[in-house]
Structures are given as C-alpha cells and as structure tokens.
Amino acid sequence: MTAHAGDDFTLFPESLGTLAPMVMRSRAGAGTRLANGLFAASLADRCSSGDTLELDKRPFDLRAAAPLPPLMRVYLYTMTTHPSERQQGAYRIQIILPNKGRHFDTTDDAYVILAGYNPSLEVFALWDADAHDIGKGIPHSKGVQVLEDTLLEAMSRGVARQTRRLRGTDESETVVASRPDTLPEALELRWQLSIERLIS
C-alpha cells in the first residue's frame, strides 16, 4: 500500500518549506481519545515509552517491537449499534477520513489499523484497512460492520474472528475482535491476515 499523493489532500505542504511528508490528522473527540488511550495502554508492554504519539488525534501512530508491525497508524472509531437498522446485533463504525481524504495515510510505510471500540462491551474490532481502501478509496463516509456474536466471543475467549464478504467484489475480509488485554495477540493476527491477503 502506498500513499496517494495525487489525491485531494496534501502530503507535502509547501507552506512549511519542508519536503518531509505530513500525515493528515484530525482532532479526536472525547470518546475517541479515551479509546486511543486504552488502545495504547493495551500495548504498553510492546512499546517503549514515548513511542505513542498524538493520542488526541486520528489517526495516531504507535511504534512497536516484533512480532508486531514496527509502525502502526491507528484509525480508531467508536463502534455503535443501530436498533433502527434491520440487522439486530450488528455493530459498525463510520469511517470519515481527515480533511475529506479518500485514502488511509501510509506515510513512513506505516501499517494502517482500522479499528473500532465499543465502551459498553469493552472490546476492539480490527478491520482490514486495505480491503476498504481500494479503487477511488473511501467516499465521504463509509460504514463497516461486525456481528455482535463476534464481539461477545471475543469478550469470552479474548480474540475472535469473523469473515465477511465485501459488497460489489469477489473478495472477503476477516474482522478480528479482541478484549483490551488480548489486543497484542489480535494485532498480530490482524497483521498476518493482511499479509496473507496481499500475497494471495
């Protein structure tokens, strides 16, 4: 995955007089900041202090040691359920990228984590970012879902996975869910699944 320098956001702002790539970030709301903090805290023993940057922003970066990706860029959203929708027990996040961008930012070869957190269930869900950032990328906003059963399984077993088909393609993705205390394990699985998907 590469950064899309030709899109409607600027990777190299001339006003700064620098060629250093700049990651587009938006400010995060209170709930997201809380989730960011919990996410980082869950990986505290895999990251040295000071390697977690800008927890009040979306995305935030996380440097970790093997077997996790060396640089993770985390797009974390609050995961909600909508009783008005037909499918009972379906949770989803709504992806809205900073500055109306259409692609996840992979500056510095970061591995993009697309995650949701539900504060009432206290579980994370990790989607395959690459599976959603294809073609023209992400429109104004995009919702991705995960079944409640998967989250409940993660609550009881630590880590759970769910395969879901992507509409309009022949492809499917695997969503990984986990409790905060099993997040390193889930991230490792998420990374492996992404690699398998890339080479398949």
Add this chain to the structure above:
DNA sequence: TTTTCTGAGACCCCGTACAT
C-alpha cells in the same frame, strides 16, 4: 461569542440470496 469541523444517529438505496 461565533464559526468550523467532526462524530455519530438515522434513513435510504443497491446488490444478493432465497423462496415461489
């Protein structure tokens, strides 16, 4: 205090699967 931006709820549309 006002303006701008973001997050999240709600609704609608489209594609697919299944029953008839």
Add this chain to the structure above:
DNA sequence: ATGTACGGGGTCTCAGAAAA
C-alpha cells in the same frame, strides 16, 4: 424467471467540541 427480504454501503443531518 420473478418477487421479496435481508445485509451492507452511502449520504444526510444534527449535536457537541474545538478553534478563531
């Protein structure tokens, strides 16, 4: 082959937070 229901994705809107 066609109709219907369901699941997933897209857009609109509003409230709240942050910035000016």
